[in-house]
Amino acid sequence: MKNEFEKLDTFMREHRPESSTSRSAPTSRSHFGWHLPVGITACLVAIFVTVFQVQQRQQELDLEAIAMMETLEWEMSDETLADVTDLVAIVD
Amino acid sequence: VFILKSEEAFKTLYASESRGVQRFLEGMVGGRQVAEELTQDAFLKAWKSLPSFALKSSLKTWVYSVAINTARDWLRGHVHRATLELKDEHTAEGELQSPETRAVREALNELNEEIRALLMLHYYEDLDLKEIATILEIPVGTVKSRLFAAKGKLRPLLLAKGFDV
Numbered sequence: 001m002k003n004e005f006e007k008l009d010t011f012m013r014e015h016r017p018e019s020s021t022s023r024s025a026p027t028s029r030s031h032f033g034w035h036l037p038v039g040i041t042a043c044l045v046a047i048f049v050t051v052f053q054v055q056q057r058q059q060e061l062d063l064e065a066i067a068m069m070e071t072l073e074w075e076m077s078d079e080t081l082a083d084v085t086d087l088v089a090i091v092d
Numbered sequence: 093v094f095i096l097k098s099e100e101a102f103k104t105l106y107a108s109e110s111r112g113v114q115r116f117l118e119g120m121v122g123g124r125q126v127a128e129e130l131t132q133d134a135f136l137k138a139w140k141s142l143p144s145f146a147l148k149s150s151l152k153t154w155v156y157s158v159a160i161n162t163a164r165d166w167l168r169g170h171v172h173r174a175t176l177e178l179k180d181e182h183t184a185e186g187e188l189q190s191p192e193t194r195a196v197r198e199a200l201n202e203l204n205e206e207i208r209a210l211l212m213l214h215y216y217e218d219l220d221l222k223e224i225a226t227i228l229e230i231p232v233g234t235v236k237s238r239l240f241a242a243k244g245k246l247r248p249l250l251l252a253k254g255f256d257v
Contacts, residue, residue, distance in 0.1 A: 005240075005243045005247070007256065007257045008243055008246065008247050008250070008257040009215075009243075011192070011196075011250070011255065011257045012196065012211075012215040012216075012246075013215055014192075015190065015192040015193045015195075015196050016115075016193075016215065016216050017115060017118070017119070017189070017193050017196070017197060017216070018115070
């Protein structure tokens with residue numbers, strides 16, 4: 001039996017519209033949009049600032065310790081200083 | 093299923109089916125830009141709902157099922173907009189499309205969305221009756237009879253535009 005829509009079938013298949021898909025596969029990033037890169041940058045900045053602050057605090061503590069040592073040494077009598085020096089020598 | 097869930101598998105599926113899905117969605121909603129967005133939505137939905145994909149059909153038919161539901165959802169709230177966009181697009185792309193292709197798109201747009209979906213899946217996406225039945229969730233016999241009726245509605249529209257079909 002002849003297909004009564006044969007000409008229509010041929011016509012439709014010959015004039016298939018082409019799609020212009022050119023996008024890459026969607027990822028979770030399409031949902032995050034600009035939030036993701038901004039978030040990562042903010043985290044990196046926060047880590048950098050924290051490390052910098054810790055280093056600075058450590059430096060301050062070192063300076064304080066040096067100042068304290070100098071004060072103690074200045075206040076120590078010659079005898080005490082000799083004892084401390086001996087003690088340090090034993091510990092070393 | 094575990095392998096299919098990998099990102100690589102998703103990219104492969106997108107690469108092989110996105111053109112067809114987008115063409116299908118373009119025909120359904122009428123606008124290229126909207127179709128692009130809906131294509132991405134459909135793939136993401138398909139991906140997220142993959143656990144409910146029971147391997148009863150192919151991934152291709154699964155993606156088209158999600159795509160047609162995405163188009164239906166969109167059309168529910170944008171019927172007038174879809175018609176307008178189609179007209180605008182034809183004006184903008186008139187030079188790029190052949191008169192026959194334009195006539196086909198116009199004729200399809202005059203049909204309701206269910207008939208349009210059926211004809212596009214049949215003619216453009218090279219899906220067999222069983223696959224179309226799975227996507228539209230109707231029996232194969234119903235696909236056959238609806239397809240026959242749909243062709244009966246499409247032909248006079250193309251004849252009226254001067255094409256010997």
